[in-house]
Every structure is written in structure tokens, then in C-alpha cells.
Amino acid sequence: MVLRNINHSLGYHTRKIATMFFPLEKIAEEGKDSREVITELKENRISVKVRLGDNERSAERELRENEDVAQAMSLLLYGVLSEITGFKPPWGILYGVRPARLMHAKTELLGEEGAKDFFRSSLVTENKIDLAVEVMKSENRIISLSNDNSFSLYISIPFCPSRCSYCSFVSHSIENAGELIEPYLELLIKELEATAEVAKTLGLRLETAYVGGGTPTVLSAAQLDKLLSAVERYFDLSTLRELTVEAGRPDTVTAEKLAVLYSHNVGRISINPQTFNDEVLKNIGRRHTTAQTLRAFETARQAGFDNINMDLIAGLSGESTDSFKNSVDCAVNLGAESVTVHNLALKSGAYLVTENEGYSLSGRTTAFDMIEYSYKKLKGDGYSPYYMYRQSKSLGNLENTGWSKEGRECLYNVFMMDETHSVLSAGAGAVTKLKDMKSGHIERIYNFKYPYEYINGFDEIISRKEGIYSFFGE
Numbered sequence: 001m002v003l004r005n006i007n008h009s010l011g012y013h014t015r016k017i018a019t020m021f022f023p024l025e026k027i028a029e030e031g032k033d034s035r036e037v038i039t040e041l042k043e044n045r046i047s048v049k050v051r052l053g054d055n056e057r058s059a060e061r062e063l064r065e066n067e068d069v070a071q072a073m074s075l076l077l078y079g080v081l082s083e084i085t086g087f088k089p090p091w092g093i094l095y096g097v098r099p100a101r102l103m104h105a106k107t108e109l110l111g112e113e114g115a116k117d118f119f120r121s122s123l124v125t126e127n128k129i130d131l132a133v134e135v136m137k138s139e140n141r142i143i144s145l146s147n148d149n150s151f152s153l154y155i156s157i158p159f160c161p162s163r164c165s166y167c168s169f170v171s172h173s174i175e176n177a178g179e180l181i182e183p184y185l186e187l188l189i190k191e192l193e194a195t196a197e198v199a200k201t202l203g204l205r206l207e208t209a210y211v212g213g214g215t216p217t218v219l220s221a222a223q224l225d226k227l228l229s230a231v232e233r234y235f236d237l238s239t240l241r242e243l244t245v246e247a248g249r250p251d252t253v254t255a256e257k258l259a260v261l262y263s264h265n266v267g268r269i270s271i272n273p274q275t276f277n278d279e280v281l282k283n284i285g286r287r288h289t290t291a292q293t294l295r296a297f298e299t300a301r302q303a304g305f306d307n308i309n310m311d312l313i314a315g316l317s318g319e320s321t322d323s324f325k326n327s328v329d330c331a332v333n334l335g336a337e338s339v340t341v342h343n344l345a346l347k348s349g350a351y352l353v354t355e356n357e358g359y360s361l362s363g364r365t366t367a368f369d370m371i372e373y374s375y376k377k378l379k380g381d382g383y384s385p386y387y388m389y390r391q392s393k394s395l396g397n398l399e400n401t402g403w404s405k406e407g408r409e410c411l412y413n414v415f416m417m418d419e420t421h422s423v424l425s426a427g428a429g430a431v432t433k434l435k436d437m438k439s440g441h442i443e444r445i446y447n448f449k450y451p452y453e454y455i456n457g458f459d460e461i462i463s464r465k466e467g468i469y470s471f472f473g474e
Contacts, residue, residue, distance in 0.1 A: 001025040001026070001027050001037065002027075002028050002030065002031055002037070003027050003028070003029060004029065004030075004037070007041045008039070008040070008041035008073070010039070010041075010069065010070050010073050011029075013070050013073060014073065014074070014077055017077045017078055018077070019392060021085055021089070023393035024393070035051070036051045039073060039076075041069065044062055044063050045060060046060065047076075048060070048073075048077045050080050052084055055084055056084075057083050057084040058080065059076055060076075061076065074093040075122075075123065078123065088123075089396055090396075091125075091397055092119075092122040092123030092124040092125075093123055094124060097389050097391070098389055099399065100135040101136075101139075103135075104140065107136065112133065116133070128399075131385060131401070132388070135386065135401070138386040138387070138409065139387060142414040143415070145411065148437045149205050150204070150421040151204045151206060151422040152415050152416065152422075153210070153235070153425070153426075154426070155209070155210070155216075155427055156212065156426065156427025156428055156429055157216040158427065158428045159180075159451070160218060161251055161287055184455060185226065187458045189226070189227065190458075191458075191461060191462065192234055195234075195424050195426050198424070199236075202468070206236060206237065206239055207241050207242075207411065207415065207421070208244070209231065209244070210243075210244045211243075212244075212246045215246065215247075215249045215252055216246050217245070217246070219257075220257075221254070221259070221260045224257055224260045225260045225264070228266070231264075232264065241411055242267060242411045242412060243268070244266070244270070244410060245261055246269070250271055250273065250288045250296035251287060254299075255302070258299060258305070261303075261305075262305065268309065269307075269308055269309070270308070270309040270310070271300060271308055271309075272309075273290065273310060273311070273331070274286060275313065275323070275327050276290045276330045276331075277319060277327065280323065283317045294334075307337045307338075308337055309336065309337065309338040309410065310334070310336040311342060312328060312339065313341075313343075313344055314342065314344060314370035314374070314395075315344035315367035315395045316344060319370075321370055325373050328377050332377060332381050337408035338408050340400070340401070340402045341374045341401050341403065343371060343395055343399060345392070345393055345395075367395040368398065375401075378403045382405055382406075383405060384403065384404065385401050386404050386413075386414065387401070387402045387417055388400065388401045389417050419433065420435075421435055422435045426447075427447065428454035429447065430447045431445070432446075434471045434472075436471075443467075445465075445467050447464075
């Protein structure tokens with residue numbers, strides 16, 4: 001797609017709007033293409049013309065006195081693209097990652113009704129406005145638990161049994177990188193020791209810890225024991241509110257591993273089916289079955305876990321609306337304490353996109369129906385939305401929402417998404433996010449991305465930890 005912006009510097013905004021409708025398009029500023037968007041500002045008049053093959057639509061209008069030009073151009077472009085595609089993204093012209101955070105900011109400035117009016121002026125639908133308000137209130141309750149010296153801990157296990165077709169995370173299949181796990185774990189524990197020393201020296205208070213990936217339960221029971229024992233040995237856990245471990249792939253879950261997690265006071269785990277449709281699981285490269293998911297969930301219950309999350313993804317290849325509804329129903333019927341509903345994001349690093357550029361975008365309307373069903377079903381069965389975020393290049397510009405039963409929210413998810421306090425991270429691909437609680441200023445310290453880089457450059461990673469002291473003025 002070619003996007004031409006004439007006589008204005010609003011390209012950031014127009015590109016964001018165009019991407020909502022065409023998440024897989026590579027957008028260029030020059031050249032020839034069957035898909036073309038032209039936006040122009042001429043004196044006090046804005047205009048938009050969109051050509052998709054032989055189909056063409058346009059609109060123009062005068063700017064009002066003191067009108068926000070960026071918003072006016074975004075609204076005009078959104079209107080033309082909606083008309084020519086027949087699709088209206090329900091978040092209107094809002095493209096930010098954190099709608100609830102924006103709702104909070106606008107509520108502080110304008111009051112709740114004023115904030116809602118702002119969202120309406122941005123063409124957000126009423127049910128999305130209600131969702132943003134509800135998540136804002138839930139997030140605010142959780143955020144209030146944090147203190148000025150609070151922090152969270154993230155531990156990265158970047159290995160999986162196999163790579164899913166939609167995945168763009170830093171993860172390696174154990175078929176290709178299994179020999180790296182043991183040396184990786186040895187160094188990870190050393191990094192955790194260094195990180196704990198920093199936290200102790202700075203007098204930081206640990207609120208939540210999250211072991212993610214990848215799939216942490218690709219580790220053996222002995223390796224999980226070794227990792228969690230190190231966390232207990234090095235960190236002051238007296239203030240820890242929550243310890244989560246992702247057991248995301250049901251084919252990695254065993255009674256022995258779950259017993260280890262439970263013995264280390266892991267209070268929350270995720271067992272993530274993504275779908276309860278075996279054919280769709282094959283399509284996306286998940287080497288497990290629905291039966292394995294059900295067995296893993298029952299095994300976790302038998303091990304004593306009473307706070308289990310299940311992830312589902314709307315818009316997967318081959319998934320019908322009825323099939324997705326069945327997946328939501330299954331998670332609810334199992335009694336999962338929380339269900340996180342993701343909207344498929346077509347990230348450029350995912351196999352689904354890199355190897356299948358023709359992936360159909362007609363699924364965006366289907367994804368909308370799926371998300372709407374999950375909202376009604378979960379809300380009707382006693383779940384409340386407690387955190388939410390959006391990703392670029394997602395089908396229909398829809399949201400990812402965490403739903404939970406009362407008191408079963410994942411605190412780490414909220415602290416991380418809101419950027420409530422500092423997150424100290426360890427492992428390949430991990431990002432330490434430091435927050436100045438007075439100014440709100442945030443700085444990031446990046447670890448090397450891949451396990452082999454992490455192993456080969458470990459001394460540099462430890463050296464970068466010194467930047468935490470510098471940030472806090474020590």
C-alpha cells in the first residue's frame with residue numbers, strides 16, 4: 001500500500017489508522033500500488049482519497065476554528081476506510097496500547113462522563129467504553145497495592161516444545177536448542193543472584209514474581225526445583241503477594257512438575273489451550289490435543305492449584321465462531337479462575353506471516369464476533385475484566401482482555417501493563433524496566449535476545465545491572 005501525505009506532517013497518525021484496516025500491508029510513501037491512500041491539507045481544508053483496485057472513495061471538509069488537525073484527519077480517514085472496506089473497528093481512531101490507562105487519564109481531567117464523551121468523539125463503541133471504564137476501576141484497585149519502593153520480578157525461560165505459527169516471541173524449540181537449557185539455567189541463576197543483590201542494596205520491596213517464556217515447564221522437575229529454590233534463596237519473599245509460573249503448553253505439564261511448583265508456593269499457573277479444537281491446534285503448530293489440556297487441568301487441580309488461568313486466541317486459522325464459542329464454554333465449564341482472551345496479532349516475526357503472506361484478513365469480522373461472545377459469556381458467568389491491552393497489526397484492531405473471578409486477578413499483569421513500578425528482569429530477551437516514582441520517567445535495560453547470545457555475552461549482562469544503581473542514584 002502507498003500512503004501519500006501532502007502538505008502536512010501527520011504521517012504517524014494516518015499510518016496508524018491505515019494499519020488498523022490493513023495490518024499486513026507494507027506501507028510505503030512512494031511508488032505505485034493497487035492500494036493507495038492520499039491525505040492532504042490545503043489551506044484550511046482536509047481531504048482523503050482511498051483507492052483499492054477499481055474501488056475508490058473520497059471525502060473532504062473544512063477545518064473548524066481551533067480544531068485539532070490530527071484528530072480531524074484521523075476521523076476523516078477512518079470514515080473513508082470504513083466505507084470502502086465495510087468494516088468499522090470498534091475502538092474508533094484510538095490506537096494506543098492501553099485504553100484503560102487513557103480512560104484513567106481522561107477521567108482525572110474531565111470526570112468519568114467527560115472521559116466517556118472523549119471516547120465517543122473518537123468513535124469508540126459504547127461496549128468498548130464500558131469495558132475501558134470497568135478495567136480502569138479494577139486496575140486502579142490493584143495499582144493502589146504498590147508502594148514507592150515496590151518492584152516486580154520477571155524470569156524468562158525462552159524455550160518451547162515447538163514453535164507456534166502465530167508466535168513472535170523470543171522462544172526456541174527444544175528440538176533445536178535443548179542442549180542450551182542446562183547452561184542457560186546455570187547462568188540465569190547467577191543473574192538472579194546479582195539482581196537480588198541490587199534489590200537488597202536499594203531497599204526494594206518485591207510484590208510479584210512471574211516466570212514466563214517461552215514455556216517454563218519445558219524444564220524438568222529437577223530444573224524447576226533448582227530455579228525456584230534459587231529465587232527463595234536470594235530474594236526476600238516476605239512481601240511477595242503473587243508468584244506465577246506459566247505452564248502454558250499442556251504437553252509439558254506433569255504431576256511431578258506441578259508438585260514442585262506447589263511445594264515452592266507458586267500460587268498461580270497458566271495452562272493455555274489457545275483453542276479446544278484439535279484441527280486448529282494442528283494448523284497453528286501446537287503439538288498437543290484437547291484431551292491433553294483437560295488432563296493437565298485436572299492434574300493441576302489434584303496437585304492443589306486453585307488459581308489457574310487459561311489463554312484463548314480469537315481469529316486463529318481454521319477456527320469458526322462456533323468453534324471459538326465452544327472453547328470459551330470449555331474454559332468456563334472447567335472452572336478456570338481466570339481466562340485471558342487474546343485477539344490474533346499478525347506480527348511480522350511470526351511463521352503465520354513470514355511463511356503465509358496470503359493469510360486472510362476476512363477473519364477480522366469473525367474475530368469481532370468471537371471477542372463479543374467471550375465478553376458476554378464470561379461476564380454472565382461471574383468473571384470481570386481486570387486488565388487489557390492492544391497490539392498493533394491485530395485483526396480488527398481489537399483488544400486482549402484478562403477476565404477473572406473475584407480476587408483471582410494476576411497482579412503482575414496489571415503492574416507490568418500500567419508500568420506501576422520497576423520490573424527487574426532476568427534471562428534471554430528480558431527487559432528490566434526502571435521507573436522513577438516521582439517523575440514517572442522510565443528507562444529500560446535490555447538483555448541479549450537469544451539464549452546463545454545470553455550465554456556467550458553473560459558478563460556484559462551482569463555489567464548492565466550496574467545501570468540500575470545509576471538510575472536510582474546509588
